[in-house]
Amino acid sequence: xxxxxxxxxxxxxxxxxxxxxxxxxxxxxxxxxxxxxxxxxxxxxxxxxxxxxxxxxxxxxxxxxxxxxxxxxxxxxxxxxxxxxxxxxxxxxxxxxxxxxxxxxxxxxxxxxxxxxxxxxxxxxxxxxxxxxxxxxxxxxxxxxxxxxxxxxxxxxxxxxxxxxxxxxxxxxxxxxxxxxxxxxxxxxxxxxxxxxxxxxxxxxxxxxxxxxxxxxxxxxxxxxxxxxxxxxxxxxxxxxxxxxxxxxxxxxxxxxxxxxxxxxxxxxxxxxxxxxxxxxxxxxxxxxxxxx
Numbered sequence: 001x002x003x004x005x006x007x008x009x010x011x012x013x014x015x016x017x018x019x020x021x022x023x024x025x026x027x028x029x030x031x032x033x034x035x036x037x038x039x040x041x042x043x044x045x046x047x048x049x050x051x052x053x054x055x056x057x058x059x060x061x062x063x064x065x066x067x068x069x070x071x072x073x074x075x076x077x078x079x080x081x082x083x084x085x086x087x088x089x090x091x092x093x094x095x096x097x098x099x100x101x102x103x104x105x106x107x108x109x110x111x112x113x114x115x116x117x118x119x120x121x122x123x124x125x126x127x128x129x130x131x132x133x134x135x136x137x138x139x140x141x142x143x144x145x146x147x148x149x150x151x152x153x154x155x156x157x158x159x160x161x162x163x164x165x166x167x168x169x170x171x172x173x174x175x176x177x178x179x180x181x182x183x184x185x186x187x188x189x190x191x192x193x194x195x196x197x198x199x200x201x202x203x204x205x206x207x208x209x210x211x212x213x214x215x216x217x218x219x220x221x222x223x224x225x226x227x228x229x230x231x232x233x234x235x236x237x238x239x240x241x242x243x244x245x246x247x248x249x250x251x252x253x254x255x256x257x258x259x260x261x262x263x264x265x266x267x268x269x270x271x272x273x274x275x276x277x278x279x280x281x282x283x284x285x286x287x288x289x290x291x292x293x
Contacts, residue, residue: 021279022130025137025266026155029162030171032142033266037065038240039100039230042256043159045247048097052134055092055100056141059151060141071096071243077103081125086241088125089132100133105223109278126280136280143171144178153184153285156277157191159227163198164208173215180220184286187223189249195262196229205229227265230258 025042029036034063037060048269058066058079067073067281074093092100129136140148152158158179162172176192179185196205209226216224233255239246247256248289 005109008135009060016109016175019133020130021277022133023135023277024155024280024283025135025157026140026151026157026259027159027161028140028148028152028175029136029168029177030144030173031168034142034161034163034165034168035230036142037069037139038136038236038246039161039195039197039259041066041069041245042247042259043098043263044135045097045245046259047101047135047137047267049247049260050263050267052244052255052267055133056128057100057102057104057136059104059138066091066101066139069240069243069245070101072101077091077218078106082122085121088129089243090216091182092257096245097231098204123281123286126284130281136283140149144175148175149178149182150287152179153182154189154283155190157193160192160194160224161197162194162208162212163196164204169208172212176216176222177220180222191225192222193225193227193266195227199229200232202229202231210221228262230255230262260278 025043027036027040028244040056044056047054056066070093072093072095073246074091076084076086076091078091081088081091091102093103095101135223138151140151142148158174160172162168172194179192193208196208199208205228206226208229209224213226216222231254233246233253234284235253236246236255237251239249239253242249247259250256
């Protein structure tokens with residue numbers, strides 16, 4: 001029995017048709033420095049304000065953007081769950097407004113080499129994660145690495161953060177091009193949605209989307225939805241320096257209000273989406289086995 005079949009059997013054994021499945025949203029960008037992690041954190045806060053239980057998985061290995069912005073240092077990470085027997089609740093750090101945070105560490109990179117006993121333990125914990133949260137936001141690394149693409153093809157919802165900078169636009173297109181050509185990517189399985197960040201106006205955000213969507217539709221035949229725009233905001237920059245999400249520090253700031261609009265749209269679109277919730281166990285099984293679960 002190969003690892004893929006083992007993992008499917010483990011998930012099946014731990015599954016219950018009545019159990020809750022978390023909604024998994026993966027936030028990504030074609031290049032660094034465009035506000036990807038800020039978007040992940042502030043959308044998490046806005047979901048929390050709407051009564052959703054939220055956990056962020058920091059999958060940007062080697063960097064600590066989420067914990068720095070949270071102003072909290074995690075005691076444990078995903079590697080401790082995999083290799084040191086920690087439970088899922090042990091590796092969650094709680095930040096502002098009780099938004100949970102899991103540091104990926106280097107744990108995910110070694111998943112494909114784990115045996116049945118380890119995989120069974122991880123899946124049991126991930127099923128528990130589904131039970132304690134409504135939304136998991138995965139903050140990937142920036143760019144077009146194999147690791148980033150693995151997370152994207154495993155996700156039912158992909159949020160692409162883009163700015164008006166020419167390099168951001170071209171890098172976003174390059175990321176979508178690599179994604180569309182990935183052997184396991186399917187637009188029926190994964191929906192791609194764009195957020196325009198650091199724009200001067202809502203019109204600029206719409207124009208940015210129109211430009212990117214035009215070339216993506218023409219050359220990649222990839223559906224690209226538009227969620228909205230986050231404006232340039234000096235208050236957001238101050239909040240970052242003070243290690244506090246703008247949505248907590250200044251709810252009336254224009255960027256906070258923009259994040260609230262985007263979160264509302266995501267919640268309103270959830271019932272209309274064609275992509276069913278699969279939960280964290282299925283999300284990780286896709287990464288490990290290279291097959292949709």
